[in-house]
Amino acid sequence: MATGRTHRPATRSRGIPEATVARLPLYLRALTALSERSVPTVSSEELAAAAGVNSAKLRKDFSYLGSYGTRGVGYDVEYLVYQISRELGLTQDWPVVIVGIGNLGAALANYGGFASRGFRVAALIDADPAMAGTPVAGMPVQHTDELEKIIKDNGVSIGVISTPAGAAQQVCERLVAAGVTSILNFAPTVLSVPEGVDVRKVDLSIELQILAFHEQRKAGEEAAADGIEPPAAAKQQRKGPDGDVPAVMPA
Amino acid sequence: MATGRTHRPATRSRGIPEATVARLPLYLRALTALSERSVPTVSSEELAAAAGVNSAKLRKDFSYLGSYGTRGVGYDVEYLVYQISRELGLTQDWPVVIVGIGNLGAALANYGGFASRGFRVAALIDADPAMAGTPVAGMPVQHTDELEKIIKDNGVSIGVISTPAGAAQQVCERLVAAGVTSILNFAPTVLSVPEGVDVRKVDLSIELQILAFHEQRKAGEEAAADGIEPPAAAKQQRKGPDGDVPAVMPA
DNA sequence: CGTTGTGAAGTGGTTCACAGCC
DNA sequence: GGCTGTGAACCACTTCACAACG
Structure with a gap:
């Protein structure tokens, strides 16, 4: 391969961590639902539950956008919808x-x-x-x-x-x-x-394989010995010339 | 509202970090392609390039599975395909x-x-x-x-x-x-x-919104100030970054 | 009061750089 | 000489816990 640049090195975005950006759409969806039910304000605790994250994380996330809440009260739903939409660039087409x-x-x-x-x-x-x-x-x-x-x-x-x-x-x-x-x-x-x-x-298929990994783990937690023998057909000898696979795991 | 979830970091898997698990399918795909071309061995550098990661990360990932490589040579493609498949639980249906x-x-x-x-x-x-x-x-x-x-x-x-x-x-x-x-x-x-x-x-739609965020950032890198106020509907004062696009919020 | 906003501590993941082995 | 395997340093993100404040 010649021009293989896949990951940008340190896209600091604008001070907003990538992990936070990835959650903003989630918050926005939850807020939109609240907005449709005409809920005027929401606490970090409530909104976090609706978005499936914990409240400390949500508050930290919002702190990167600015101080958009009111202590003792919570966040104004409409205002926050607007701010997040703008931050995500959804106010344009x-x-x-x-x-x-x-x-x-x-x-x-x-x-x-x-x-x-x-x-x-x-x-x-x-x-x-x-x-x-x-x-x-x-x-x-x-x-x-x-x-x-x-x-x-x-x-x-x-x-x-x-x-x-x-x-x-x-x-x-x-x-x-x-x-x-x-x-x-x-x-x-x-x-x-x-x-x-x-x-x-x-x-x-990547997602399914990740699920399969965890699924297998759950199954193996109980039944330890459940002959999952390697199909002898495969040429899975240890190494090329000399076998040595002690699988050292010190720490 | 809280469902008594004690937030168990069950993600301890078995010593294999979650981030590594998420990359195993990627390695597996690249290895399968090599296998089909009958390539016998591959170095961490080559395989990393094919999978779109860097080689140090790949070696670290493999080290969680065991010592499956040969110094000075690389990894046996078939053997590694089998080991990763097994680890992911793909040897069963x-x-x-x-x-x-x-x-x-x-x-x-x-x-x-x-x-x-x-x-x-x-x-x-x-x-x-x-x-x-x-x-x-x-x-x-x-x-x-x-x-x-x-x-x-x-x-x-x-x-x-x-x-x-x-x-x-x-x-x-x-x-x-x-x-x-x-x-x-x-x-x-x-x-x-x-x-x-x-x-x-x-x-x-979450993926698109994340892309839009970065897209907006790229655009804003050139065009500087465009200071247009957010809708007067905003009833609070805030100290966040200033807006730049008039309201187009569908409610 | 109740709830936000945030330093500080903790956790997990990545990258470096080199010792160890082929 | 070449390449793996891995401690150690580094960095990003999460969680804690509490001061600030309406």
């Missing part, structure tokens, strides 16, 4: 393209939560010429040839990749070359992008 | 149910990566009686009424929720009551579960 309109791409296109908050699907793009013109979620699919033009005409800076793994890196490069600087990747592959481009990935 | 067969559920059912490694879709379940019997991904959709029976008959311990947000908590509770102890949640809502049940969530 983000045109998004979805590339790869298979089952998943179509599901994403139909996903309501997309349009709800600042995001607008500007185009659906697929490499299959037979799909061109087919309406998906009330929108005609466009051919990959148009990708660059679509991005530029719509000022798209966020792209969603839901192509097969094999096509993802190439699509990614075209998106980036056309001006996209944030990518949400659903393809099960590692994307390499130039510095300055953000990539987030969503990967079903 | 995990039946999975998908609840909520809308666009997304159908996409998940069709997702190939599902079956590939240890996971097997045992059933597709939906609350819509009209869907019952309809084949999706070559499998008949079953009605929610059957949920408990399906889980028990198949020994399902992992459930995927792709219902609308409003139904998710209820579905979750039924899954857990029937014996499921790991849940992958695609619904945009916080699930509350009893201790001992693992939940992982995949949330499109």
Whole structure:
């Protein structure tokens, strides 16, 4: 690989820790629900419960945004909704393209939560010429040839990749070359992008494997000996030439 | 409000840090690709590049599993594939149910990566009686009424929720009551579960919002002051950073 | 009072850098 | 010589606990 820059080194963001940024959408969702029920104020304790975090963490998170609460009272729901929305950049409109309109791409296109908050699907793009013109979620699919033009005409800076793994890196490069600087990747592959481009990935099989790990642990907690013998078929001898696997774990 | 959750850091796993567990699937994927190309051994540097991490981290991660490498040479690809698979619990079969067969559920059912490694879709379940019997991904959709029976008959311990947000908590509770102890949640809502049940969530709109945050930051790096006041609706004074975008808040 | 906001202490994860071994 | 495995230093995030304040 040549230009493999995946993680930005020390993106201090703006003083807001990355972990906090990742929770702001959660708070926003909980606050929006409160807002719809016309709840005027909320304490850190209540809001934290609704968002599934603990209250000290929530208060610390909010402290990075400023002092938006009132001691002895709590937080003003509407005001906080506005502040978090602004902080997340949701007070502006983000045109998004979805590339790869298979089952998943179509599901994403139909996903309501997309349009709800600042995001607008500007185009659906697929490499299959037979799909061109087919309406998906009330929108005609466009051919990959148009990708660059679509991005530029719509000022798209966020792209969603839901192509097969094999096509993802190439699509990614075209998106980036056309001006996209944030990518949400659903393809099960590692994307390499130039510095300055953000990539987030969503990967079903990784999530399942993490669950399986913990699941296995739970099962093993009781039944210790449960012959999970290695399939002798596999050539899993210790090492190449000489075997030595003491598995030392001092600490 | 507090459910007597003593916040057990059960994440102690078995000495393997959670962050490491989350990367094992990534290594496994890269190793599988090497294996298919019949590459016999790989260095930490090469494998790290393929997995998109740095080599020190990879070596540290592997050190939690044991000493599976050979100094001066690298790691035996096949052997490592086996060791990681075993560690993740992929040497056994995990039946999975998908609840909520809308666009997304159908996409998940069709997702190939599902079956590939240890996971097997045992059933597709939906609350819509009209869907019952309809084949999706070559499998008949079953009605929610059957949920408990399906889980028990198949020994399902992992459930995927792709219902609308409003139904998710209820579905979750039924899954857990029937014996499921790991849940992958695609619904945009916080699930509350009893201790001992693992939940992982995949949330499109959260990911987009995180991207928007960084995107906004990039844009703001150039364009400096744009001082426009937040809506006068703000009734408190605050000392946070100043706003810059007029209100567009949908309430 | 009750609840926020925050230094300080604690925890977990990453990176460095090099000893140990092939 | 090359590469792994790992203490130690470093850094980011979380939690504690309490002073500040409406």
